[in-house]
Amino acid sequence: MIRLAFAFLLLTLAPARAQVPIEEVTSPGGITGWLVEEHSIPFVALEIRFRGGTSLDLPGKRGATNLMTGLLEEGAGDMDSRAYAEAKDELAASVGFDVFGDALTVSARFLTENMDPSVELVRVALEEPTFAADAIERVRGQVLAHLRSRKTDPNEIASDAIAEAAYGDHPYGSYDGGTIESVSGLTRDDIVTAWKNAIARDRVYVSAVGDITPEQFGEVIDTVLGGLHEEGGEYPGPVEYSADPGVSVVPFETPQSVARFGQPGMEIDNPDFFAAYIVNTIMGGSNFENRLFDEVREKRGLTYGIYTYLADSDYSDVLGGGFSSQNAVMGEAVSVVQDEWRKMSEDGITAEELEAAKTYLTGAYPLRFDGNGNIANILTSMQMDGYPIDYPETRNDKVRAVTLEEANRVASELFQPENLRFVVVGQPAELEPTVN
Amino acid sequence: MTRFLSACLAALAFAWPAAAQEVTDYTLDNGMQVVVIEDHRAPVVVHMVWYRAGAADEPPGKSGIAHFLEHLLFKATDDMESGELSRVVAENGGSDNAFTSQDYTAYFQRIAADRLELMMKMEADRMRDLRLNEGDIATERDVILEERAMRTENSPGALLNEQMQAALYMNHPYGIPVIGWRHEMEELGLEDAMGYYRKYYAPNNAILVVAGDVEPEEVKELARTYYGPLEPTEGLEARDRPKEPVQLAERRMTYEDPRVSQPYVVRSYIAPERNPDDQTEAAALIYLSEILGGNSATSVFGQALEFDQQVAVSTFAGYDALSLDLSSFRIGIVPAQGVSLTEAEAAMDAVLADFMEEGIDPEQFDRIKTRIRANDIYAQDSMRGLANRYGAALTSGLTIEDVQAWPEVLQSVTPEDVMAAAEKVLQRDNSVTGWLTGPDAEPTADEEAIQ
Structure with a gap:
């Protein structure tokens, strides 16, 4: 057998930084966007985000922004759903609209030679959606079917329960597709209001990657965004993560219980964020190599997958996670996670763990910039999060700068076993609920 | 349609670039x-x-x-x-x-x-x-x-x-x-x-x-x-798995589960797969799945069942062309509120029967052909996707030549090929129909009458 020589190979260096030549472009109309020119494949990925998303839903109108988003390609200008879909196919373009708690997103992909008519399709959907009565009823029917399915899906029940426990009446506290009652009650006026609130120039971020020049990108920006409303709706305020600590159980007949857990997180502009990010990676944030994966899956076989994440959303920050375990062993799995939380808080991480996490994070970062669509998406997120344009070149140095002392101070502050909340959906044996 | 757009559409002339990799x-x-x-x-x-x-x-x-x-x-x-x-x-x-x-x-x-x-x-x-x-x-x-x-x-x-x-x-x-x-x-x-x-x-x-x-x-x-020094397994025979007999009777099943709150009907038919030097029928079935169930605003099922009759919240058709042995072609319908599974299935079958009678809208066919060709350009954006394309094909009995010929095979499919494949595959004897339902599913029309 070949002798392996890992020790030697590990000495070679990973790419030092992401080599992505990002350019800021200001359109003739004065709107800025970020661009990466990549002319080897004759297509362009265009990514647009409008800050706010479903968190702009007005009281009693939960689900309005989501339903509105679903209607954007169901008729615009003088096209109905079918004409719009046919136009996309004829151009071999794809135009997709999506929405989540912090933003409404537009992802378009088109061949260079079809740039103008493809961009026109994006413009007309954003600027002149018709919200025709028959389209509203059809898409409402689809949303209601989806809402009915969620009611008996343990994963969805768990996500809803922990969101409500953490955020109550704030938009983050409920499913953003709405409820059967709220969606059934939405009128066309509600949908038009949601459109005016969500899609406006005072909250837009745009990027393009691919076979497009800065001049062309400037024109694209003005075409798509130039005619939109100046101002959108009012943003909601921040909200504290305030789930009571402990374990709650939602009884549900199913062979495998689903767990979600969480506690307050850390905001991205906190100087300790990189230390927190590293510590979370070691706990459960990387693909295979982390403490929870080792303890819950590899050593004990209690789950197929377990993860944690550090989410900095616009209105709140959370350190959360999830896994599924068959009913008989869910209690044991919850105890293992609680123990690991305590250990992290009390003992922190080792120097070896820190080094391993740094090499992983710094090596993995350049690999994210893979493909025009992915890069456009990252560029738009960076703008929305307020990152400087040279961030990809400096980010790895920030990871490397974290010391063991910093990491362990942050680990003890961030991981709060006394504030950790679990929601378990299923019929877990030997797991006593401690909160409602 | 806006004037600008229609002008551009009329002037469309695709100069398709060669593969970059x-x-x-x-x-x-x-x-x-x-x-x-x-x-x-x-x-x-x-x-x-x-x-x-x-x-x-x-x-x-x-x-x-x-x-x-x-x-x-x-x-x-x-x-x-x-x-x-x-x-x-x-x-x-x-x-x-x-x-x-x-x-x-x-x-x-x-x-x-x-x-x-x-x-x-x-x-x-x-x-x-x-x-x-x-x-x-x-x-x-x-x-x-x-x-x-x-x-x-x-x-x-x-x-x-x-x-x-x-x-x-x-x-x-x-x-x-x-x-x-x-x-x-x-x-x-x-x-x-x-x-x-x-x-x-x-x-x-x-x-x-x-x-x-x-x-x-x-x-x-x-x-x-x-990899060079590794020992091969001697005497490894070609994979020759048990074959399907001629199927003579359609199969039907209902699975009821309290965790179902949105019932649906799905049907699978036995279907041919891509074979070495013989990929046309599989290519035709890809068109068939797009024609029947692609984008709901333009597909046969979507237009008839979601838009015109409004008996469905969604419809689909799917086919996986890559398989060593016989693959399957799937269709399905998620009924609208108040529409029973019996009614939904009957409506889907009626649309299918009309389609077999009336054939393919040539404009829809051309649009799908354009999209399939463009997808080949977009696919070059993903290294992992390209690697998967070769790995999956070569382990499914195909050759590198088959993989490289595939885009051209797809472009040479005719509406006649599609109808011939549909005629061959969409036979109920070769199919299983499944109903997924919850205990408190919408009562059927008959049950309502009895109540």
Whole structure:
């Protein structure tokens, strides 16, 4: 057998930084966007985000922004759903609209030679959606079917329960597709209001990657965004993560219980964020190599997958996670996670763990910039999060700068076993609920 | 349509560019096939090893062993500790994983291009020198049972699908789920895993696919160094699985589960797959699935059932062209509120009958052809997608020439080809129809009348 020589190979260096030549472009109309020119494949990925998303839903109108988003390609200008879909196919373009708690997103992909008519399709959907009565009823029917399915899906029940426990009446506290009652009650006026609130120039971020020049990108920006409303709706305020600590159980007949857990997180502009990010990676944030994966899956076989994440959303920050375990062993799995939380808080991480996490994070970062669509998406997120344009070149140095002392101070502050909340959906044996 | 747009559409003239990536292939002396796909846009490489062995190659009574072994390949070898491979990949900033289907098992890493040699060392090591112990078996068997619970038992739709596959394939092992039947998974042991491993994990049963910022000559040298010395399995016969008999009677089933709140009807028909030098029928079935169930605003099912009759909240048609043996063609309908499964199925069948009568709208056909061609350009954006395309095809009985001919085969399909394929495949004798329903499903029209 070949002798392996890992020790030697590990000495070679990973790419030092992401080599992505990002350019800021200001359109003739004065709107800025970020661009990466990549002319080897004759297509362009265009990514647009409008800050706010479903968190702009007005009281009693939960689900309005989501339903509105679903209607954007169901008729615009003088096209109905079918004409719009046919136009996309004829151009071999794809135009997709999506929405989540912090933003409404537009992802378009088109061949260079079809740039103008493809961009026109994006413009007309954003600027002149018709919200025709028959389209509203059809898409409402689809949303209601989806809402009915969620009611008996343990994963969805768990996500809803922990969101409500953490955020109550704030938009983050409920499913953003709405409820059967709220969606059934939405009128066309509600949908038009949601459109005016969500899609406006005072909250837009745009990027393009691919076979497009800065001049062309400037024109694209003005075409798509130039005619939109100046101002959108009012943003909601921040909200504290305030789930009571402990374990709650939602009884549900199913062979495998689903767990979600969480506690307050850390905001991205906190100087300790990189230390927190590293510590979370070691706990459960990387693909295979982390403490929870080792303890819950590899050593004990209690789950197929377990993860944690550090989410900095616009209105709140959370350190959360999830896994599924068959009913008989869910209690044991919850105890293992609680123990690991305590250990992290009390003992922190080792120097070896820190080094391993740094090499992983710094090596993995350049690999994210893979493909025009992915890069456009990252560029738009960076703008929305307020990152400087040279961030990809400096980010790895920030990871490397974290010391063991910093990491362990942050680990003890961030991981709060006394504030950790679990929601378990299923019929877990030997797991006593401690909160409602 | 806005004036500007229609003017542009009228002037459309596609000048289709040639494929950007270079593909090189060769075979090592021990029988291992090597495919290199160059993409120099970023200093990244995808390194994959595909085995021509999947769940459909398992011995009877050992369902799940192919997938179980895939998990066990991350344990110790003679030169690596348990978990070392993934740890080293992570320490080098890469990601790794593996997947198992009926026809193949594949392992991959995505990493900085200058780490390719390290990946090859480790992947070559675990091809022949796995060292399992009983502890690995006991714990990892619990993990795959958790995986089955998560993917299948916690999902009524997945349970129905499993029952339908078992009914669709009356003799071929595709009727057995890849994850395995629970009662057989619980009994899988060390010798079952090692028996499958020793037979199928060998260079003459493997394909190396390397995609990314690499030079073919350099990959060839590395492959010779690390995979070249591995011993092939002697006497490995071609995969010749039990064949389906002529199917004479359609099968129907209803799966009721309290966890279902949105019922639906789905039907699977036995369908041909892509075969070496014979891909036209499969290509026609791809068009058929797009025509019937592609975009709901333009598809036959969507237009009739969602837009005109408004009896469905969604409809679909699907077909997987890549398969070593017989594939399947699927259609389905999720009824609108107040529409029973009986009514929904009848409406879907009526639309299908009309379609067989009236044939294909030539404009819709041309739009689909354009989109399929453009997808080939968009596909060049994903190295991993391109690598998968070759790996999956070569483990499904196809050749590199077949993979490279496929875009042209797709472009040469005619509406007549599609109708002929539809006529052949959409036969109820070759099908299973499944209803997924909850206990408090909408009453049917008849039941309402009785109440």
